[in-house]
Amino acid sequence: MRVAVLGAGGRVGKALVARIRAAGDLELAGTPGRDLALTPITGDVVVDFSGPTGTMALLDHLSGTDLPVVVGTTGFDPAQMQRLRDEGARRPLFVAANFTPGFGVFRKALLGLAQSLPQARLTLAETYNKAKKRQPSGTTLGLQADISALDPVREVEVALNREGEIAGITAFTLALDSAQITLTLNVDSRDAYAAGALEAARWLRGRAPGFYTDINAN
Numbered sequence: 001m002r003v004a005v006l007g008a009g010g011r012v013g014k015a016l017v018a019r020i021r022a023a024g025d026l027e028l029a030g031t032p033g034r035d036l037a038l039t040p041i042t043g044d045v046v047v048d049f050s051g052p053t054g055t056m057a058l059l060d061h062l063s064g065t066d067l068p069v070v071v072g073t074t075g076f077d078p079a080q081m082q083r084l085r086d087e088g089a090r091r092p093l094f095v096a097a098n099f100t101p102g103f104g105v106f107r108k109a110l111l112g113l114a115q116s117l118p119q120a121r122l123t124l125a126e127t128y129n130k131a132k133k134r135q136p137s138g139t140t141l142g143l144q145a146d147i148s149a150l151d152p153v154r155e156v157e158v159a160l161n162r163e164g165e166i167a168g169i170t171a172f173t174l175a176l177d178s179a180q181i182t183l184t185l186n187v188d189s190r191d192a193y194a195a196g197a198l199e200a201a202r203w204l205r206g207r208a209p210g211f212y213t214d215i216n217a218n
């Protein structure tokens with residue numbers, strides 16, 4: 001399968017390119033830059049880890065095609081998020097704020113704990129590389145939304161840490177009267193994100209147009 005990467009020069013993009021080159025079933029189809037008009041995108045799927053502006057430009061550029069796209073980029077505003085949902089009518093589109101293999105299990109366990117301990121005070125502490133904006137990550141925002149969907153009045157305190165080149169730590173703590181439970185996802189390297197995104201790319205190929213968020217969905 002031929003994979004084009006938008007954002008290939010970035011932290012995750014470099015991990016993606018390395019993984020594609022090392023995989024027996026994948027071939028790097030191209031690494032388009034910021035001026036997409038200069039680089040026609042070929043391949044069987046595009047994987048995007050750029051930025052919200054880059055993702056929108058990519059979808060504009062691919063207008064009229066049904067090329068599958070995997071979107072790892074986060075930080076979309078509501079209008080951009082709606083554009084992504086609408087794009088599912090035109091092509092197979094896979095969007096996830098966290099492609100760490102096993103993230104779905106982590107999320108399910110976290111929500112199970114929150115639901116089982118309604119009296120607990122909840123904290124989500126995230127730690128990322130020092131270059132990442134000091135605003136809640138897409139991962140944190142998504143987990144907050146999941147908890148809110150369980151109980152709209154449940155509050156979640158968010159702590160933002162930025163340190164070195166940390167790939168990603170999400171620590172969820174439930175504080176009880178005299179005890180705490182903490183569930184932590186600790187991502188060792190950005191290769192984890194690349195692995196999960198390429199698994200989604202393999203899954204997406206040949207699918208009907210749609211807005212997909214979980215490879216375990218039917």
Ligand SMILES: NC(=O)C1=CN([C@@H]2O[C@H](COP(=O)(O)OP(=O)(O)OC[C@H]3O[C@@H](n4cnc5c(N)ncnc54)[C@H](OP(=O)(O)O)[C@@H]3O)[C@@H](O)[C@H]2O)C=CC1
Nearest residue numbers: 007009010011012034050051054072073074097098099193
């Ligand atoms: N879903 C997931 O599992 C994960 C998602 N992410 C998200 O992926 C995105 C990238 O993260 P990261 O790799 O750390 O970021 P980096 O800043 O390291 O890399 C971003 C890359 O995208 C390029 N880029 C930025 N804007 C555009 C644009 N408008 N058009 C084309 N290319 C563009 C940059 O090019 P240039 O060098 O020219 O600036 C750079 O190569 C972020 O939104 C982050 O939140 C990150 C990790 C995991």
Ligand SMILES: O=C(O)C1=N[C@H](C(=O)O)C[C@H](O)C1
Nearest residue numbers: 074097098132137138139168
């Ligand atoms: O920028 C990152 O590094 C990450 N961004 C994503 C997010 O915003 O949640 C995914 C992961 O947390 C790493």
